[in-house]
Amino acid sequence: MATIKEIAKLTGVSTATVSNVLNGKPGSAGEEKIKEIKAVARWLNYTPNSLAKNLKKRKTNTIAIITEDITVFNTPEIVDGIESFCEEQGYEIILGNMRLFKRYNNDFTDTPRHQELLNALVRNLLAKQVEGIIYVGCHCREIQWLPDDLSVPIVFAYCYPHDDIYPSVLFDDEKAGYDVTKLLIDKGHQSIGVICGPITSYHTHARLQGFQQALFDHHILYNSRNVFYGDWERLSGYRLSGPLLDTGVSAVFAFNDVMASGVYERCLERGLVVGKDIALFGFDNRDISLGYTPPISTVKPPLSGIGRKCAEIILNKIADQSDHTDTETFGRILLSCVVYERKSAGESIIQK
Amino acid sequence: MATIKEIAKLTGVSTATVSNVLNGKPGSAGEEKIKEIKAVARWLNYTPNSLAKNLKKRKTNTIAIITEDITVFNTPEIVDGIESFCEEQGYEIILGNMRLFKRYNNDFTDTPRHQELLNALVRNLLAKQVEGIIYVGCHCREIQWLPDDLSVPIVFAYCYPHDDIYPSVLFDDEKAGYDVTKLLIDKGHQSIGVICGPITSYHTHARLQGFQQALFDHHILYNSRNVFYGDWERLSGYRLSGPLLDTGVSAVFAFNDVMASGVYERCLERGLVVGKDIALFGFDNRDISLGYTPPISTVKPPLSGIGRKCAEIILNKIADQSDHTDTETFGRILLSCVVYERKSAGESIIQK
DNA sequence: CTGAAAGCGCTAACAG
């Protein structure tokens, strides 16, 4: 690896001059010399050493992303959002993937091992002199872990810290629940069944809240008998839709697309035409929602937007640190989802 | 940020001693002193600066992953494989995502802009003193780009370089094509329809090759009228399966799950029971393959394995560089896929 | 306009 020193020797100037020229500082050398230095640099295939550069400048222009598991479906999109924003701002990112899913087989109830893993990762990242950290969760939930001590700003994506002591960016589950429900009500549905996720899930709770609000606002009684709790898997959607359809609901809102596919299956089996005899909504905008005719209506979470927002917050905090103008961003920021109404939502049934 | 120097001052020893103690070098100081130094380090919340450390050691123990686009479905799994191997070997990774899909909307025919992007990324990574690079493609194809000049080893995952001048790890499309076909033949199918991807695709070519081989080995004529070329999308599977089913095939092999879902749709429409009246195979093991009853048989590519293998190769090359024992690994390495036979493949039809 | 000198935080000889 060629260094600045060699270039200096070859061109008969000092390392300082080479550095200045290569960094485009105006008036660092005569026009001739500048050309020569650049030529030699290219000739030696000079690559600056950013370790040395950053060490000297005491600034890395880098933030860290910690992902709980990059293989979980929504994570890459969030990472992508962070990257796109950072790129625009001239910041680099370094990614630390905990691989929780792979490692613990989806059991990450903030175990001691998990904590140790995380602490080690944070130490490592801090050692690399990152200026901020974005923690990307697999699904929205409270993160128990609190860093041993954190010398840089942190923000949480798709999850939130205990007591909201650090800022977090989530999508607005409640609003999405409300919007879907309102849409169905506006189409004339008075009796809407729900297949939630597990009762302990933040998503379940928030979406159901939105559902209930919408009913209330339209003076429709909330019938908890029409609300079932699944486990996000297809089979649970299938199973639970049996009793649910028996109740005579005219629409079903499943809290994810995978369970919605199970509902679809059940409808097929019963000879119910989705989008005609029954309206169906899912959530997440996954591939499978397009796997049927008619396709399943769904809700697209603003994953990329969450990433961008997190990046924005963290970069602001970093900038503030130098300015001493601490913009106290904290608490949860909720971003709106987009409702994808597809054929499965059916026509309005009011005229019927 | 506390430094080694401060600790040295506070404990009245030299920085060298602090460094030695903190790195656990045996016999660096008296027992008392060791305790004291460690205590002070903790007290100051000392975090080593890896920039300085790596600069000094002239070794980073880090390799780079360049992904064409982390949001493309198979990429995260490959990255995960690389990470798991590197972790075991005490290597760190740094990820550079080109975001080709997002940026160019899936048109990445190795344009000049793409090349410039890549060159910039490589320069950046090299500046960070990575010791090797793994390039992860979105889909198997020849990568035209050749690095301006590369001072570290490189290996390609899920794609291969022009003229195979660098090693690459792919999965064995041909074998997978063969295996699926043989499985269907063994069940008694003599007339098997195929819905390929685009004619220009490496995957299409290789899988079809396997298909043809299997027919040949079982003395079955290859009827190119039963082979249609889709575009990987669901609609093409649906459209093409019309004429394909008209030919009276008893089995359909679609080259991905998404097109297979289109075929499924068509079967439903025609009242053909998948897994009974017709056998169906997809490829990729995507969510959607489980979205039907019976579920679609498919092929799972060894994504994580590809990642691990790439990591192994690159780490070997890095080790070799210091030993001067260049294990000339090059050419393509093919890893086997796993065939997931599900109900859609049907029973054997021989007895019928 | 140019360069000498100092030093970012750390490690690796080598002496004592």
Add this chain to the structure above:
DNA sequence: CTGTTAGCGCTTTCAG
């Protein structure tokens, strides 16, 4: 066992 010394490759005053 401990400390001194000499940098890793780069940037940045500051004096010429």
